[in-house]
Amino acid sequence: MRQGDIKIKVCMGPSGIASGGADVIEAFKKELNIAGIKAKIGDRCSVHKVGCLGLCAKDLLVEVIIDGKKSIYENIKPNQVPRIVKEHIVKGNPLTRWTVGEEYYNFHRKQLRVVLSNCGEIDPEDINAYIAVGGYEAARRALTSMSPEEIVEIVQDSGLRGRGGAGFPTGLKWELGLKIASDVKYVICNGDEGDPGAFMDRAVMEGDPHSVIEGMIICARAVGSREGYIYVRAEYPMAVKRLQIAIDQCYGAGLLGKNLFGTGFDFDIKIYQGAGAFVCGEATALMRSIEGKRGMPRPKIWRSSEKGLWDRPTVLNNVETFANIPKIILRGGKWYRNLGTEKSGGTKVFSLTGKVKNSGLIEVPLGISLREIIYDIGGGIEGNRTFKAVQTGGPSGGCIPAEFLDIEVDYESLALVGSIMGSGGMVVLDETDCMVDLAKFFLEFTEAESCGKCIPCRIGTKRMLEIVNRIVSGNSKEGDIELLEELGQYIRATSLCGLGMTAPNPVLSTIRYFRNEYEAHIKEKKCPANICKFKAI
Amino acid sequence: MEEALKRILQNYYNKKGNIVTILQDIENTFGYIPEEAVNWFSKKINIPASRFFGIATFYGQFHLKPHGKNVITVCTGTTCHVKGSKGLISILRKRLNLHDGEDTTRDGKFTIEHVACEGTCSMAPVVLINGKVYGKISANKLSKKIKIIEKKSDDEAR
Numbered sequence: 001m002r003q004g005d006i007k008i009k010v011c012m013g014p015s016g017i018a019s020g021g022a023d024v025i026e027a028f029k030k031e032l033n034i035a036g037i038k039a040k041i042g043d044r045c046s047v048h049k050v051g052c053l054g055l056c057a058k059d060l061l062v063e064v065i066i067d068g069k070k071s072i073y074e075n076i077k078p079n080q081v082p083r084i085v086k087e088h089i090v091k092g093n094p095l096t097r098w099t100v101g102e103e104y105y106n107f108h109r110k111q112l113r114v115v116l117s118n119c120g121e122i123d124p125e126d127i128n129a130y131i132a133v134g135g136y137e138a139a140r141r142a143l144t145s146m147s148p149e150e151i152v153e154i155v156q157d158s159g160l161r162g163r164g165g166a167g168f169p170t171g172l173k174w175e176l177g178l179k180i181a182s183d184v185k186y187v188i189c190n191g192d193e194g195d196p197g198a199f200m201d202r203a204v205m206e207g208d209p210h211s212v213i214e215g216m217i218i219c220a221r222a223v224g225s226r227e228g229y230i231y232v233r234a235e236y237p238m239a240v241k242r243l244q245i246a247i248d249q250c251y252g253a254g255l256l257g258k259n260l261f262g263t264g265f266d267f268d269i270k271i272y273q274g275a276g277a278f279v280c281g282e283a284t285a286l287m288r289s290i291e292g293k294r295g296m297p298r299p300k301i302w303r304s305s306e307k308g309l310w311d312r313p314t315v316l317n318n319v320e321t322f323a324n325i326p327k328i329i330l331r332g333g334k335w336y337r338n339l340g341t342e343k344s345g346g347t348k349v350f351s352l353t354g355k356v357k358n359s360g361l362i363e364v365p366l367g368i369s370l371r372e373i374i375y376d377i378g379g380g381i382e383g384n385r386t387f388k389a390v391q392t393g394g395p396s397g398g399c400i401p402a403e404f405l406d407i408e409v410d411y412e413s414l415a416l417v418g419s420i421m422g423s424g425g426m427v428v429l430d431e432t433d434c435m436v437d438l439a440k441f442f443l444e445f446t447e448a449e450s451c452g453k454c455i456p457c458r459i460g461t462k463r464m465l466e467i468v469n470r471i472v473s474g475n476s477k478e479g480d481i482e483l484l485e486e487l488g489q490y491i492r493a494t495s496l497c498g499l500g501m502t503a504p505n506p507v508l509s510t511i512r513y514f515r516n517e518y519e520a521h522i523k524e525k526k527c528p529a530n531i532c533k534f535k536a537i
Numbered sequence: 538m539e540e541a542l543k544r545i546l547q548n549y550y551n552k553k554g555n556i557v558t559i560l561q562d563i564e565n566t567f568g569y570i571p572e573e574a575v576n577w578f579s580k581k582i583n584i585p586a587s588r589f590f591g592i593a594t595f596y597g598q599f600h601l602k603p604h605g606k607n608v609i610t611v612c613t614g615t616t617c618h619v620k621g622s623k624g625l626i627s628i629l630r631k632r633l634n635l636h637d638g639e640d641t642t643r644d645g646k647f648t649i650e651h652v653a654c655e656g657t658c659s660m661a662p663v664v665l666i667n668g669k670v671y672g673k674i675s676a677n678k679l680s681k682k683i684k685i686i687e688k689k690s691d692d693e694a695r
């Protein structure tokens with residue numbers, strides 16, 4: 001940055017857009033013109049849209065950087081822009097009563113941004129901004145000076161595991177993809193982020209789309225694929241738009257298409273827009289959906305790495321998994337592994353929401369404790385109420401009560417307490433939330449989203465929901481809790497795919513830790529949190 | 538209608554589409570999936586209409602009935618749920634006089650929809666009115682917005 005340069009970054013992440021980011025950008029452009037700044041220094045003054053800045057609770061966030069000195073404004077509306085331009089940019093006096101306070105810095109102190117390192121820094125619709133921060137250097141290196149085996153080895157060294165939630169080791173998946181012989185292989189990026197209460201992948205696709213594409217190019221090179229798909233959820237039109245812009249720019253720059261980096265390696269990427277079905281986040285259902293069919297999973301007689309899309313070998317990874325890859329190639333597998341724990345390497349992005357003060361998008365090294373996430377980063381519970389539980393893993397996960405606040409966050413520890421890592425949704429609950437109502441909420445969701453192919457899931461979730469409905473309306477019978485537990489175990493053991501196998505989790509985990517709330521509903525016909533309205537049927 | 542369908546058919550051939558992409562094009566063009574459109578395609582590309590409907594009813598994006606002029610989408614994600622989206626829906630339904638099983642008002646002015654998560658959880662509860670996101674919304678604020686839309690459409694009708 002040269003003397004006198006002015007840079008303004010406006011958050012245009014999911015909630016930045018919703019908080020009027022586009023209007024604020026327009027207002028800045030207009031005011032800079034009126035103040036004559038644009039005429040004076042031209043291109044050395046720029047207004048950028050950037051991906052999610054993290055602390056969504058304070059959106060709209062705006063960074064003003066003059067001579068490399070950064071001021072961050074919070075809760076900005078277009079009508080505040082003229083004063084910022086006049087006082088700060090023209091006269092050089094930052095408006096400190098509008099800038100972020102201590103909590104903003106606390107929010108960032110324990111975070112470690114690897115996947116999100118460009119998110120909030122660069123313009124996601126500008127390939128040159130990505131290249132300027134070292135973008136496509138990893139792809140160049142992977143294609144020009146590394147063998148597929150070497151790439152797979154680095155990914156294995158990194159300890160990276162599937163960030164979609166199940167945690168399958170990525171390096172192993174790639175190795176299987178590499179070893180199988182086939183003239184056609186596919187690489188698929190799963191951007192069907194369906195868990196309610198989670199927006200990590202949306203933020204990455206919208207905030208740093210090139211990192212996802214670069215990860216896919218490297219994967220394609222490693223496994224020997226020439227064709228890739230990005231499957232994006234129907235509800236994310238902005239992600240589709242920015243990915244498409246990024247893909248078009250790559251074709252223009254020779255980073256997709258024929259003969260990448262002059263190595264003779266060809267790779268194409270197409271976007272496939274989902275049509276609104278949660279089950280399509282499941283790998284085999286997603287592939288059926290790309291084929292234009294009902295998205296129903298198939299029995300796993302073969303791995304997708306043997307027979308996936310159109311029965312060809314397919315390597316499918318989640319958005320965040322791919323976005324990690326360029327950094328791992330550049331900085332090495334060991335570096336990444338050391339960021340996390342022995343069994344769960346690296347960092348993980350979470351969307352921290354619910355009854356927490358500083359809600360937003362966070363990235364933390366694996367192995368951090370839940371307490372650090374909720375109290376140090378999240379700033380504690382809203383309205384100083386009492387923490388009750390944190391829900392992780394959405395409809396496939398469970399609720400973790402206060403007694404486990406000090407466990408390390410990694411795949412194994414979360415499974416041990418009856419929840420899962422999941423894709424990264426973290427919804428904090430306080431004393432005013434009813435756990436039975438929450439279990440019912442997730443059951444309603446899985447019951448509606450069950451594809452109907454296998455009986456345990458189709459009918460089992462329906463029966464469980466009927467029982468829970470009985471409980472919350474005061475019509476329960478003695479033994480309903482035991483019935484739920486028994487049914488849950490059967491569904492878990494006999495369902496065809498991940499959706500059914502995990503659907504009982506929200507009920508089972510709340511029974512495990514909050515059995516007294518179920519009992520209060522059944523025996524005393526009382527909802528301790530006063531959420532459920534009892535009426536006799 | 539025929540013209541629009543021909544365009545969609547051309548698109549299907551050009552982009553090597555499939556039933557899902559055809560239905561997406563139909564939905565985007567008409568705002569719902571008209572039965573005639575499905576029958577037309579079924580004949581043209583020789584795929585039974587039942588296959589189209591099987592897919593149209595599987596995915597949440599497709600609607601078999603036309604929408605109202607204004608679409609209010611209430612986010613029912615986990616965070617919105619714990620911040621009271623259920624209450625919003627019942628107040629909204631009462632306000633718009635919707636009976637059980639109805640999603641569109643009888644005058645065709647409003648349709649209420651749900652989305653499983655809009656991805657702006659920090660602003661929960663979230664409601665979208667004609668695609669625009671409104672965060673931290675209360676029943677009161679929502680009611681005011683509806684009043685504005687009602688007034689606007691009354692003015693237009695005059």
